Amino acid sequence: MTDLALDLVRLRAAYAGGLAPADVVREVYARIAAAADPGIFTALTPEAEAVTAAEALGAFDPARPLYGVPFAVKDNIDVAGLPTTAACAEYAYVPAADATAVARLKAAGAIVIGKTNLDQFATGLVGVRTPYPVPVNACDPALVPGGSSSGSAVAVARGLVSFALGTDTAGSGRVPAALNNVVGLKPTVGAVPTRGVVPACRTLDCVSVFATTVDDAHAVFTVMAGYDPADPWSKDVPRGPVAHPPVLRVGLPTAESLRFFGDDIARAAFDESVADLAALGATFVPVDLEPFYAVADLLYEGAWVAERYAAIRGFFEANEDKVHPVTRAIVGGARSRSAADAFDGLYRLAAARRALDPVLAGIDLMVVPTYPSPVTLDEIAAEPIAANSRLGTYTNFVNLMDLSALAVPGRFRSDGRPGGVTLIGRAGADGLLAAVGRRLHAAVRPTLGATGLTLPDAPPPAAGVPDGLIPIAVVG
């Protein structure tokens, strides 16, 4: 049992073979204890409760896509009965209801193990902006765990749960994935309801998925996605299976517009991933990233910081001294922004998006490094804001542009640190990203997170079609 792989393929096979979910739950708690990292979880479901939930599932039911699957939830997403802290104890409340996304996962048979640590109020990409212990990076303890969904990424990378929910407004679901060698799926804005999520930027927030494989992440996404009439930001987004297109046009950043901040190892690692994509048959189209960076500048230099302030205004005004000092400096800066500034920002974004329409129309997806260069704990201590900002180079613009994204681990860098690339698609392209991402991930021959496990064989196609994906059938 201690070597049980928790990916959906192997776990499901074990359940089909008679394994009891309650035993998996007990194993998960044993692993959490053995992991001995007090920074990962902010709260756990009492083990007895989780065992009871597992037992309540009854015998293996192949119709439940997440039967007996243990998962963790970032602590800015409501789980009924567990406190939602957003990594700020003074802000905490105990919700009576699950967030829509959590409720859908539970209904599919998944079991909540606990809530995970984060950069406070989901503001940050580093994982150190928390009053709790900082989770230890699963691949290299000298590195930041990444954030804001720090605990979720580390929990999956260490094999403590099958998957974990994060949120992603500016990269919080992608940067920590790459820093811990796991998959990070940032859905199309609105595809997964955000009801029951503590807002960061309400117009941009996404519930994201960390998993060890692309298929797992997409399967979880498929369960969570779907229109919620009670959520004003929810959209009806396609989430069905998508074929890998016969000709895949991939936007490739021009060399001059790539930013590695002097990290030549990162540049080499990115070139390797591009070569992997080329081997899969991609056709590359050069893309200048400068206009995308200009969009990203709107996020923290512009009016969108005011969304973070608006989200917690009442609490912030009454408890400013309780807020993490770096977070306080960022969010408090929004007070000086006027409503006219906010609309100016919306206008500039609308113009920028329109100007980039022709670029996006000419490609199926774009490939970028997930981050320019890994950041160490020492570096973030020295530069709490600048080092964080650098991590968002390739993620900040994505939600503002209403794009979907999938962070896929690459081969480990030549210095042994984790790398990886992000595939970026149009709104609604989540299925396409999964179709391409699974092949790219397989090409890497990865170990999964820090588990030492390798990618499972593809599941036996049910009714001829793998879950969520259609194999290509080229007919000449």
Next chain:
Amino acid sequence: MTDLALDLVRLRAAYAGGLAPADVVREVYARIAAAADPGIFTALTPEAEAVTAAEALGAFDPARPLYGVPFAVKDNIDVAGLPTTAACAEYAYVPAADATAVARLKAAGAIVIGKTNLDQFATGLVGVRTPYPVPVNACDPALVPGGSSSGSAVAVARGLVSFALGTDTAGSGRVPAALNNVVGLKPTVGAVPTRGVVPACRTLDCVSVFATTVDDAHAVFTVMAGYDPADPWSKDVPRGPVAHPPVLRVGLPTAESLRFFGDDIARAAFDESVADLAALGATFVPVDLEPFYAVADLLYEGAWVAERYAAIRGFFEANEDKVHPVTRAIVGGARSRSAADAFDGLYRLAAARRALDPVLAGIDLMVVPTYPSPVTLDEIAAEPIAANSRLGTYTNFVNLMDLSALAVPGRFRSDGRPGGVTLIGRAGADGLLAAVGRRLHAAVRPTLGATGLTLPDAPPPAAGVPDGLIPIAVVG
């Protein structure tokens, strides 16, 4: 020639019969001189230039939908070579290029006669907030002309031009239409590009049409509409012909939620229009307007005033004393709004729209009075803001809700003042509104504006289908 009707049907018939556009243009200038109202136009195309433009059209070309059609343009919309003042002389500039909408009309054969007066910066529904003379209401000189598109409405009502462009952010294309007994078409937001329009609320602004008949207004809309990639707010909206549905579900405001501010004549006039709709076969569904009023409150009490400020911020800061005092008070109030307020407003709007989705899903369109009660010049002098606000009761929420609207004249009220109703449809329902509005207008047996003319016979169907509309063919 002096009794030539300028509606498109009769004008086109005259052209087909050999009339020369230059002669029509000369007649138009003679009428403008005879009208002797210095408040209507802020500037005229020099007559010789207009005659030259008319002569340049050559012989009658039935392929040009607006061949030789004289029109006026609200003076917040660019016409190359004529100053754009937005009713503020100090703000004025002379644009080098036509607004997209104007360029498309010219390309279809229409001839710009001049620019028309407005409530300064399109802020107002009364027409008196201008440094220029106030246009005289075409139906009753004691009434305000309505605004902000005051000059355009009066110019059409007095038969000076075939149609006129307005803008409509909160009712500026509908209220003056009703006050002058003409049709006011407020398209779906984004259907007509706003490039070359002085913004009021950039996210809500629409170019609108004043005409004497619904068919004319829709024909002009059809020419102007269409995606403009250079306009961030432009959308690809259906504008083709739409059949009058066999069963028309019309949202009818509940009696308790109608607001007439004590004007029983207005209530009776509205009941008449509802009876007309019933006679056309409408099925009514009761609708509570209170949640729509709550949306409207966002417009002037909330953050959207900041859009008006953002639109002219540089000018306003340097020239506040040059701004009309009422406009200055309204727009200047936006300075105290924060960016967080703006996002709060966007959140409240998103929630309100979502909450009203089921209401709108149950109907094809909604009928409301265009305004609760006509406002006199004396009343607006006594209450410069409150009397204006009352006029927007049934118009303010429409653009915020992303709805289309068509103001259709009704029978004159029992006191001889103009009335009328507005049909409100979903985004993209412009064709449906025209299909229903033309029948409702015909049922009124109207005189057109203040011209004394009656509705022309429907044009002979070209290729079996009237322009822009499909006749119902019920097949049993």
